[in-house]
Amino acid sequence: MNHVTRERRLINIWIVRASVTLCLTSILIGLVLFFAHGSQMPATPTGSLRHIVGGILEPGRFWRVSAFLDAGLVILLLTPMVRLLAGIYVSMRMRDWLYALIGTVVVVLVLIGLIAGQAGV
Amino acid sequence: MNPMLIVLIVLCGGLAGGFIGALTGLGGGMVIVPLLTLVLHLPVPEAVGISLFGIIATSTGAATRFVGTGLSNMRVGLFLQMAASSGALAGAVIAHHLSSRFLFVLFGIVLGYSAIMSFVPKHADIVGADHDSPLARRLRLASRYEQNGVWTEYHVINVIPGFLIMVGAGLLSALLGIGSGAFKVLAMDRFMRLPFRVSTATSNFMIGVTAATSAGYYLSHGDVSPVLAGSVILGMLAGSYLGGHLVRSLPVPLLRRIFGAVLLLVALQMLLKGAFNL
Numbered sequence: 001m002n003h004v005t006r007e008r009r010l011i012n013i014w015i016v017r018a019s020v021t022l023c024l025t026s027i028l029i030g031l032v033l034f035f036a037h038g039s040q041m042p043a044t045p046t047g048s049l050r051h052i053v054g055g056i057l058e059p060g061r062f063w064r065v066s067a068f069l070d071a072g073l074v075i076l077l078l079t080p081m082v083r084l085l086a087g088i089y090v091s092m093r094m095r096d097w098l099y100a101l102i103g104t105v106v107v108v109l110v111l112i113g114l115i116a117g118q119a120g121v
Numbered sequence: 122m123n124p125m126l127i128v129l130i131v132l133c134g135g136l137a138g139g140f141i142g143a144l145t146g147l148g149g150g151m152v153i154v155p156l157l158t159l160v161l162h163l164p165v166p167e168a169v170g171i172s173l174f175g176i177i178a179t180s181t182g183a184a185t186r187f188v189g190t191g192l193s194n195m196r197v198g199l200f201l202q203m204a205a206s207s208g209a210l211a212g213a214v215i216a217h218h219l220s221s222r223f224l225f226v227l228f229g230i231v232l233g234y235s236a237i238m239s240f241v242p243k244h245a246d247i248v249g250a251d252h253d254s255p256l257a258r259r260l261r262l263a264s265r266y267e268q269n270g271v272w273t274e275y276h277v278i279n280v281i282p283g284f285l286i287m288v289g290a291g292l293l294s295a296l297l298g299i300g301s302g303a304f305k306v307l308a309m310d311r312f313m314r315l316p317f318r319v320s321t322a323t324s325n326f327m328i329g330v331t332a333a334t335s336a337g338y339y340l341s342h343g344d345v346s347p348v349l350a351g352s353v354i355l356g357m358l359a360g361s362y363l364g365g366h367l368v369r370s371l372p373v374p375l376l377r378r379i380f381g382a383v384l385l386l387v388a389l390q391m392l393l394k395g396a397f398n399l
Binding site for chain 2: 009024028035098111114120
C-alpha cells in the first residue's frame with residue numbers, strides 16, 4: 001500500500017469518526033433540551049439552508065433545541081461531501097486528473113441539490 | 122398528539138428500522154417512511170426527507186466497518202456516483218411535483234418487491250469477469266483486494282448498464298427515502314461483476330453520497346423537521362449497532378421471514394392508501 005492510499009484511508013477514518021461523534025453529541029444535547037424544555041416542537045425550517053446555518057451561528061440561539069439539532073443535521077449532511085473532497089484531494093495528489101474531475105462533478109451535483117431546494121425548484 | 126409522544130414513537134421507529142436493516146439487509150427507510158406517513162400522517166416529502174437523513178447516518182455509521190479495509194473501489198464508486206447523484210437530484214425535484222397517492226403506490230411496489238426478495242435464498246457469489254470491457258479499461262476500474270493475506274485481482278465489464286441502473290437507484294432513493302442499496306449491489310454484482318465484498322463496501326460509500334444529494338434538497342426546501350430527523354438518526358444508529366452485534370446470536374433466517382411478512386403487509390397498506398386513499 002503506497003503512502004497516498006494510506007493517507008486516504010486515515011483521512012476517511014478520521015472524517016467518519018469525528019462526524020459521527022459530533023453529530024450524535026449535537027443531536028443528543030438537542031433532544032435532551034427538547035425533553036427538558038417541555039415538549040415544544042421547534043418549527044420545521046420553512047426558509048432555507050442559509051436560515052438554518054444562520055440560526056446555528058446566531059449567539060442568542062446557542063442553547064436552543066433547534067440550534068443543536070440543526071447543527072447535527074448539517075454535520076451529517078456534510079460528511080459524505082467531506083469524504084468526497086478527501087477523495088478529490090488524494091486523486092490530485094496522485095495526479096489522477098480524471099477522477100479528480102469526476103469527484104468534482106459529484107460535489108457540484110450535491111451543491112446543485114442544496115441550491116435547487118433553496119430556490120424551490 | 123403530544124409532541125413528546127411523537128418524538129418517542131419516531132425514536133422507537135428509528136431503532137426498529139436500524140435493527141431490522143442490520144438483520145435483514147432491508148434498509149431502514151422501508152420502516153421509517155410508512156411509520157411517518159401511515160401512523161403520524163406526515164406529508165410524503167417530509168417523511169422522505171427525514172428518512173434520507175437516517176440513511177446518511179446508517180451509511181456513515183457502517184462506514185467505520187469498511188474504511189481502512191481496502192475493499193471499497195473508489196474509482197467505481199466515484200464514476201457510478203455521477204449517475205446515482207444525477208438520479209437523486211432529478212428524483213428530489215420530481216417528488217415535489219408528483220401526487221402523494223402515486224408515491225404511496227410506488228413505495229408499496231418497491232417495498233413489496235424487497236419484502237418478497239427477502240424470502241428468496243441468496244445465491245453464491247457470481248463468477249467474476251475474466252477480462253475488462255474497453256470502457257472499464259479506459260476508466261481503469263479493475264482493481265484488487267486483500268483477504269487473509271491473499272490479494273485477489275478482479276475485472277469489470279458492462280459499465281454502461283451499471284451506470285444506467287445507478288441513475289434509477291438514485292431516482293428511487295430520492296423519491297421514496299430509501300437507500301436503494303439492493304439496486305446498487307445489483308448493478309455492481311450482477312452487471313459489472315465486481316466481487317460481492319467489494320460491491321457491498323463501495324455501495325456503502327455511495328448510499329451516503331446519494332442520500333446527501335437529495336437530503337440537501339429536502340433540507341433546504343424546508344421539508345425536514347430537525348426534531349424528528351434527529352430522533353430518526355439517533356434511533357437508526359442505535360438500532361443498526363444493536364442489530365450488528367446481535368446478528369450472530371439471533372435466529373436471523375426466522376426473523377427475516379417474520380419482518381419480511383410484516384413489511385409485505387405494510388406494502389399492501391401503502392398500495393391501498395395510494396390506490397383507494399384507505
